Amino acid sequence: xxxxxxxxxxxxxxxxxxxxxxxxxxxxxxxxxxxxxxxxxxxxxxxxxxxxxxxxxxxxxxxxxxxxxxxxxxxxxxxxxxxxxxxxxxxxxxxxxxxxxxxxxxxxxxxxxxxxxxxxxxxxxxxxxxxxxxxxxxxxxxxxxxxxxxxxxxxxxxxxxxxxxxxxxxxxxxxxxxxxxxxxxxxxxxxxxxxxxxxxxxxxxxxxxxxxxxxxxxxxxxxxxxxxxxxxxxxxxxxxxxxxxxxxxxxxxxxxxxxxxxxxxxxxxxxxxxxxxxxxxxxxxxxxxxxxxxxxxxxxxxxxxxxxxxxxxxxxx
Amino acid sequence: xxxxxxxxxxxxxxxxxxxxxxxxxxxxxxxxxxxxxxxxxxxxxxxxxxxxxxxxxxxxxxxxxxxxxxxxxxxxxxxxxxxxxxxxxxxxxxxxxxxxxxxxxxxxxxxxxxxxxxxxxxxxxxxxxxxxxxxxxxxxxxxxxxxxxxxxxxxxxxxxxxxxxxxxxxxxxxxxxxxxxxxxxxxxxxxxxxxxxxxxxxxxxxxxxxxxxxxxxxxxxxxxxxxxxxxxxxxxxxxxxxxxxxxxxxxxxxxxxxxxxxxxxxxxxxxxxxxxxxxxxxxx
Amino acid sequence: xxxxxxxxxxxxxxxxxxxxxxxxxxxxxxxxxxxxxxxxxxxxxxxxxxxxxxxxxxxxxxxxxxxxxxxxxxxxxxxxxxxxxxxxxxxxxxxxxxxxxxxxxxxxxxxxxxxxxxxxxxxxxxxxxxxxxxxxxxxxxxxxxxxxxxxxxxxxxxxxxxxxxxxxxxxxxxxxxxxxxxxxxxxxxxxxxxxxxxxxxxxxxxxxxxxxxxxxxxxxxxxxxxxxxxxxxxxxxxxxxxxxxxxxxxxxxxxxxxxxxxxxxxxxxxxxxxxxxxxxxxxxxxxxxxxxxxxxxxxxxxxxxxxxxxxxxxxxxxxxxx
Numbered sequence: 047x048x049x050x051x052x053x054x055x056x057x058x059x060x061x062x063x064x065x066x067x068x069x070x071x072x073x074x075x076x077x078x079x080x081x082x083x084x085x086x087x088x089x090x091x092x093x094x095x096x097x098x099x100x101x102x103x104x105x106x107x108x109x110x111x112x113x114x115x116x117x118x119x120x121x122x123x124x125x126x127x128x129x130x131x132x133x134x135x136x137x138x139x140x141x142x143x144x145x146x147x148x149x150x151x152x153x154x155x156x157x158x159x160x161x162x163x164x165x166x167x168x169x170x171x172x173x174x175x176x177x178x179x180x181x182x183x184x185x186x187x188x189x190x191x192x193x194x195x196x197x198x199x200x201x202x203x204x205x206x207x208x209x210x211x212x213x214x215x216x217x218x219x220x221x222x223x224x225x226x227x228x229x230x231x232x233x234x235x236x237x238x239x240x241x242x243x244x245x246x247x248x249x250x251x252x253x254x255x256x257x258x259x260x261x262x263x264x265x266x267x268x269x270x271x272x273x274x275x276x277x278x279x280x281x282x283x284x285x286x287x288x289x290x291x292x293x294x295x296x297x298x299x300x301x302x303x304x305x306x307x308x309x310x311x312x313x314x315x316x317x318x319x320x321x322x323x324x325x326x327x328x329x330x331x332x333x334x335x336x337x338x339x340x341x342x343x344x345x346x347x348x349x350x351x352x353x354x355x356x357x358x359x360x361x362x363x
Numbered sequence: 364x365x366x367x368x369x370x371x372x373x374x375x376x377x378x379x380x381x382x383x384x385x386x387x388x389x390x391x392x393x394x395x396x397x398x399x400x401x402x403x404x405x406x407x408x409x410x411x412x413x414x415x416x417x418x419x420x421x422x423x424x425x426x427x428x429x430x431x432x433x434x435x436x437x438x439x440x441x442x443x444x445x446x447x448x449x450x451x452x453x454x455x456x457x458x459x460x461x462x463x464x465x466x467x468x469x470x471x472x473x474x475x476x477x478x479x480x481x482x483x484x485x486x487x488x489x490x491x492x493x494x495x496x497x498x499x500x501x502x503x504x505x506x507x508x509x510x511x512x513x514x515x516x517x518x519x520x521x522x523x524x525x526x527x528x529x530x531x532x533x534x535x536x537x538x539x540x541x542x543x544x545x546x547x548x549x550x551x552x553x554x555x556x557x558x559x560x561x562x563x564x565x566x567x568x569x570x571x572x573x574x575x576x577x578x579x580x581x582x583x584x585x586x587x588x589x590x591x592x593x594x595x596x597x598x599x600x601x602x603x604x605x606x607x608x609x610x611x612x613x614x615x616x617x618x619x620x621x622x623x624x625x626x627x628x629x630x631x632x633x634x635x636x637x638x639x640x641x642x643x644x645x646x647x
Numbered sequence: 648x649x650x651x652x653x654x655x656x657x658x659x660x661x662x663x664x665x666x667x668x669x670x671x672x673x674x675x676x677x678x679x680x681x682x683x684x685x686x687x688x689x690x691x692x693x694x695x696x697x698x699x700x701x702x703x704x705x706x707x708x709x710x711x712x713x714x715x716x717x718x719x720x721x722x723x724x725x726x727x728x729x730x731x732x733x734x735x736x737x738x739x740x741x742x743x744x745x746x747x748x749x750x751x752x753x754x755x756x757x758x759x760x761x762x763x764x765x766x767x768x769x770x771x772x773x774x775x776x777x778x779x780x781x782x783x784x785x786x787x788x789x790x791x792x793x794x795x796x797x798x799x800x801x802x803x804x805x806x807x808x809x810x811x812x813x814x815x816x817x818x819x820x821x822x823x824x825x826x827x828x829x830x831x832x833x834x835x836x837x838x839x840x841x842x843x844x845x846x847x848x849x850x851x852x853x854x855x856x857x858x859x860x861x862x863x864x865x866x867x868x869x870x871x872x873x874x875x876x877x878x879x880x881x882x883x884x885x886x887x888x889x890x891x892x893x894x895x896x897x898x899x900x901x902x903x904x905x906x907x908x909x910x911x912x913x914x915x916x917x918x919x920x921x922x923x924x925x926x927x928x929x930x931x932x933x934x935x936x937x938x939x940x941x942x943x944x945x946x947x948x949x950x951x952x953x954x955x956x957x958x959x960x961x962x963x964x965x966x967x968x969x
Contacts, residue, residue, distance in 0.1 A: 094828040107540045133542050141540055149533035153555035163541040201687070202915040211537065230686035231855055232892075235899040236911035257829060260901040264909060287903050301829040303858035304902060307881050310840060311862070313833045318798045 050219055050251040051106065053081035056115035058101050058275075075101040076112070077275035080349075081253075083219075088245060088252040090262035090283070092298065093272035102272070103221045103255045107141040108132070119219055137167040140217040142241075144224035146204035150196040156180075156207050157192040163215045175214065183210045183240065202233050209237075213244055220245070223255045238265050259295075260302045263287045271295045274330045277349060281356035291358045293335050329361065337362055373637045380633025383566075386626025390619070394440040401434035405590050414602065416609070423611045426595075427602055435590050436615045442591040443623060446507055446576040451569030453511025455518050455561060458568075462522025463557070467530055467549050476519070483516035489578060496584045506585050510572045518564050525557045559638035566631030570624040577620050592616035649675040649698070649736075649817065649849075654711035656693050656702065665920050667693040669873045670711070670944065677816070680843050680850040682864025682881070684857050684896070688919045689870040691853045695821045698851075699738045700728050716816075734764060737810040741822040744802035747794040754780065754790040757808045764813065776812055782846075783808045783838055800831035807838060817849040818842065825854070836863060857896045861885060866952070869893055872917035872927035874944055879953030889947070889955030892928045926958065934959050 056079040059072040075098040083089045093099045104110040106117060108124060117124040122135055140163070143149035150159055157176060164171045180188035183206040196204055205225070212220055225241060226234040242265055245252055256262050262269050262283065269286040271279040271294065279292040290296045297315040314336045329335070332342040341361050352363040374380045393400065402420075409429030417424045423432035465476035492509050499505045529535065535552055543552075579585045580593030581600070595616040599605055604612040656668040668690040675681045685691035696702050698713055700720070713720050720731055747756055758776035761767045767775060777790055783804045794802055803823065810818055820839055824832035840863065842848045854860050860867060861881060868878040869892065877890040888894045895912035914931035917923070925942040929935045938958045946954040947961055 094830065104536075107536075109536055109540055136540060136542050139540070141537065143533040143537065145533055149537060151534040151552055151556070154534075162538065166538065166541040166543050166547075200915055200918065215541075230916050231857060232686055232896065232899065232912040233915060235901070235909045236913065239911055258901075260903050263903045264901045284905055288905065297830055299903070301833045302903065303856060303862050305858050305861050305885055305897065305900060307864070308862045309844075310837055311833050313830060315830055318800055318828075318831060 048085045049082045050085050050120060051081065051083040051253070052116075052118045053079060053102075053106075054116045055080060056102070056105065056117065057113045058098070058105065058110065059113045074275045076105075079115075079272075079275070079277055081270065081277075083251050083253060085251055086246075086249045087268070088242070088254055088266040089268045089270065090254045090256060090266040091270050091272055092256055092259045092262045094257060096274070097272040098275040099255045099257075099272050100223060103141065103223045103253065106219075106253065107139055107221050108136050109141075133167075137163075137169075137215055138218045139221070140212040140215065140219075141221040141223060142209055142212045142225045144228055146201050146208060146228060147196075149208045150204055152196050155193050155195055156185075156199075159196075159207055160211050160214055163211060167215060169215060179210045179214045182213070182244065183207075185210070202229060202237075205229060205237065206240075209241065209244075213248075213250075216248065217250060220250055220252045221255070222252060224257065225254070226261065227257070234261070235264075241265070258302070259287060259298045271298065276330060276359065277357075278331065278359045279357065280349065281353075285353070285356045289353075289356070291352060291356070291363060292331075292360050293337055293362075294331050329359075370637065374633065377633045377637060379629045380637070383626045383629030383631075383633060386622060387630060390440045390444065390623050390626070393437055394444050397438045397441060401431070401437045403431035403434045405430060405434040405438045407431075414604075414609075417611050423615055424609070426598055426612075432595070432612060432615075435595055436592070436619065438590045439592040439595060439616060439619065440623075442503075442589060443573050443576065443620070446503070446510065447569045447573035447623075447627070449507045450510035450514070450572035450576070451565055453507065454515040454568045454572070455565045457511070457515035458518025458564075459522055459554075459557070459561060461515065461519040463526055463549050463553060465519065466523035466526025467545065467553060473523075477523070480516045480519050483513060484520075488513045489575070489582075492575070492579060493582060493584045496579060501584060501586045503586060503589070506576060506579065510575050510579075514568060514571060514575070518561075518568060521560055521564060522557050525560060526553055529553050529556050560635070562638055563631045563633075563635030566627045566634060570627035570631070573620065573624055573627070592620050648677050648714075648716055649673075649851075650712075650714040651675075651694075651698075652712045652714075654694070654697065654713065655709040656690075656697055656711075657707050657709055658703075659705045659707065660920075662920060666709075666922075667706075667873050667919060668697070671870070671873075671875055673868055673875075673878070675817075675849060675851060676866075677849055678843065678847050679865040680839070680852055680863050682860035682867040683851065683853045683870060684855070684860045684867060685853075685870035686855050686916045688872060688916050690873040690919075691855075691870050692821055693873075694870075695738060695740070695819050695851070695853055698736060698819060700732050701738070729764075733760060733815070734813050735815050736817040736819060737813065737815045738819045738821065739803075739807055739810050739823045741825045743806040743823070744794075744799060744826075747802055747805065749794055752791050752793060753785070753797070753805050756794075757805065757812050760809060760813050766813065776808070779808045779812045780805070782841075783811075784834075798831075799827055800834060803827060803831075803835055804838065807835075807842075811842060811846070811848065815848070817851065819851045819853065821853040822855070823852075824859075825856075832859075839863065858900045858902075869896070872919055872922055874927055874956065875946075875954070876928060876956050877954065879950065883950055883953045887949065887953075889949045889953070889960050890928075890957050891932050891934050891959075895931075 056076050058076040059074050062071055062073055079102065091099045091102055101110060105112050111125055119135055119139055122131055124135055160176050160179065177188040180191060185191045185203065185206050222241060226237045229237060254262060254266050266283055268281065269283045270277045271286065271292065273294050279286055279295045286295060287299055290299050293314060297313050300313045316334045328344050329342040329347050332338040339361060347359045347361050349357045349359045352358045407430065412425045412429035414427055415421055415425040421431050423436065425431055461476050465473045492513055495509050496505060530553060535548055538548055538552055577593030580591050581597045596613060599612040651671060651673040654668055654671045657664050657666040683691050683694065697708065708721055715731055715735060720728065754773060754776045757780060758772040761772040761775060780790060785801060785804055789797060789801060824835045827835065839850050839852065843850050852860060852863050864881050866880050867884045869876050871892055877884065877893045884893060888897055898910040899912055901909060912931060917927045923929055925940040929939045942958040944956050946956050949955045
């Protein structure tokens with residue numbers, strides 16, 4: 047099994063704004079993340095706002111430099127290679143943004159938007175390449191859309207353009223950052239299907255970033271649950287969702303709305319996500335955990351393989 | 364695209380814009396057709412008509428040299444428009460580039476440009492202009508450059524604040540992720556998105572420049588031999604017409620300055636309303 | 648009891664008149680949670696705004712009536728309207744937590760409506776504000792805090808407290824949890840449930856999220872393109888959905904059941920600036936056929952209080968089960 051994306055001990059620390067900061071008060075958006083995505087697979091990163099999931103996506107897309115750690119794609123180090131290699135790598139790694147409004151320049155036509163990554167990366171192309179990808183994402187007939195501006199498209203059509211732009215350069219890796227969360231519910235499944243279809247046909251590897259574990263479950267083979275910059279659970283999608291072990295994962299699964307009236311919803315969790323600083327020792331989830339023990343305050347629970355291919359960072363196991 | 368078409372349609376339905384355009388158009392015609400409109404050569408002197416009062420032949424009267432004031436008021440539109448538009452263009456051009464670079468590059472470059480902007484906003488510009496213009500000499504080009512170089516700071520500030528928000532938009536990130544360079548992003552992605560405020564801003568810069576030019580001439584800086592509204596008011600002041608209550612000497616150029624400035628300001632507001640998506644009601 | 652009859656609301660825009668709600672009927676019983684589901688362009692927020700009298704200036708109520716406890720509220724004089732809105736019905740909307748005054752303590756903000764309506768003097772108002780905050784699950788340590796010192800979830804709770812401090816009979820919650828994290832969302836939902844259960848408040852719960860509404864509501868109304876497409880009890884809607892759109896919504900919910908296939912609804916939400924003739928859902932509907940183009944939205948009664956707005960319903964052609 048060939049891995050396409052390999053992330054080792056990835057850290058990203060931010061200086062808290064407006065304060066004279068000592069090293070210990072740095073915000074640890076990512077605090078030692080490891081990840082392996084093999085060829086042709088979709089893995090998910092699931093977490094709340096503040097979990098560090100978007101930072102992770104932006105690092106993989108080359109938009110943010112990590113504080114520490116290594117990111118390699120097809121064996122090439124993303125941040126410590128020659129300029130030419132990095133440029134070539136960026137062409138192969140594309141990102142799909144969440145916001146179908148902000149991700150398209152309002153002054154560009156659809157044609158110009160989709161041609162941009164090809165031109166910037168000096169790829170030779172003909173008109174057919176543009177019409178093909180437009181057809182692929184369901185904007186048919188392509189001629190009707192080529193000369194339109196974003197404000198002449200609906201939200202769904204914009205997101206199709208955004209997806210077309212990400213796939214037109216034939217990437218080998220794609221970061222999909224909440225690709226459907228701003229779309230109407232009735233369109234979500236068809237967009238997830240579209241992304242999965244292109245991904246499968248072209249054998250692309252992908253990470254899907256989502257706050258919604260049910261969407262991760264639908265699209266991906268493996269799920270990583272991220273909490274305050276650390277992966278707290280990792281395994282096959284089915285195991286993580288239907289045999290959740292970490293109390294946080296359980297809470298996330300319980301929170302997903304299901305069909306049918308409920309009198310009171312029980313979620314075993316307290317408080318809300320806070321910003322972690324390195325002054326918190328031990329388990330970062332312990333303040334919200336119903337099962338916190340003495341050990342949780344002192345010892346950092348590492349990610350352990352508790353069942354086959356199912357890893358959890360929790361002292362309960 | 365039918366972008367221009369819809370722009371005109373919207374401009375036409377904007378009352379401020381139409382009023383502004385009529386005013387500015389009126390003065391533009393006045394400047395262009397001055398030789399046809401004015402009954403006399405504005406520079407022709409007549410010693411026998413020393414400060415002649417208003418009459419059917421000289422409706423606004425004459426000045427100390429016996430020059431026809433009405434003709435001079437008509438010709439005065441030329442200088443005001445030329446200096447206003449040229450100096451406004453210089454100010455907006457400098458402000459645009461400074462704002463783009465400052466907002467996009469950030470860090471030390473931003474810090475330096477913004478401190479320069481602060482300097483130009485804080486200094487009493489007119490005093491500074493008097494000194495510079497006096498040093499450089501009062502040619503038309505010098506006056507334009509002095510006004511332009513000293514009034515770009517507000518534009519730079521506005522452009523910078525817009526750039527600060529536009530550069531965070533995902534479409535900029537998407538270009539970055541595809542190896543786009545800084546110059547490319549600044550001029551291909553960000554520039555087209557700030558032009559919307561530029562038009563309105565340019566109108567305001569022009570109106571400010573018209574006023575500044577008149578003020579400078581009134582204070583004796585600038586080319587006192589060329590015909591301009593500021594110069595007519597200055598003469599009125601030095602010859603005592605102001606205190607003797609000769610309103611037809613002072614009021615026409617004063618009103619012209621005021622109305623022309625008002626016309627540009629109206630157009631500025633209209634352009635801002637049309638171009639700025641936050642001020643307009645949601646469409647399509 | 649809120650009775651909405653033939654409500655038709657439109658907006659004037661540059662490109663012409665846009666009808667956001669078209670002949671909508673609804674009866675909301677006292678003490679129930681009434682869910683309204685709809686995507687963009689469905690008119691769900693227009694409905695909330697109309698009831699609250701908060702429609703923007705370019706809007707027009709073309710027809711219809713809204714009765715609250717037997718009293719018509721459309722066309723009321725401002726001072727009359729004030730007695731109903733805010734006092735009998737109050738609103739919590741999506742970004743409401745951002746409307747808190749950053750310079751005012753939480754307890755003062757919650758007490759404010761009482762002072763504005765001259766319901767109580769300051770002391771009494773503060774006492775009632777604190778009581779309400781406690782009901783909503785905000786402990787005494789938050790009372791004297793300023794908004795920026797609280798999390799998003801806590802701020803949204805404070806907003807709910809402000810909405811119920813006047814003891815309104817009805818609260819309209821328009822996407823009250825949309826900007827919040829999933830876990831916080833559960834807490835907000837539980838508060839709304841408690842208000843209904845313990846304080847007997849009627850909750851009109853509006854959301855784009857069908858499963859979320861189905862977890863909350865006693866009865867559900869589904870809006871599509873400014874029209875009602877189906878209304879009925881929660882159980883009936885889930886077990887015997889009559890409208891193809893409802894079935895589509897149910898079948899596309901990612902429930903995380905192993906082996907369950909999700910079915911996508913084709914196409915995009917209707918553009919209400921240019922709606923299709925007849926049934927609005929027709930271009931996306933797999934059952935569309937004869938009669939749909941001329942459909943006049945005459946409902947079919949599928950059971951007690953269960954109305955389906957589909958011409959194919961009962962014809963046998965639209966009888967697929969979920």
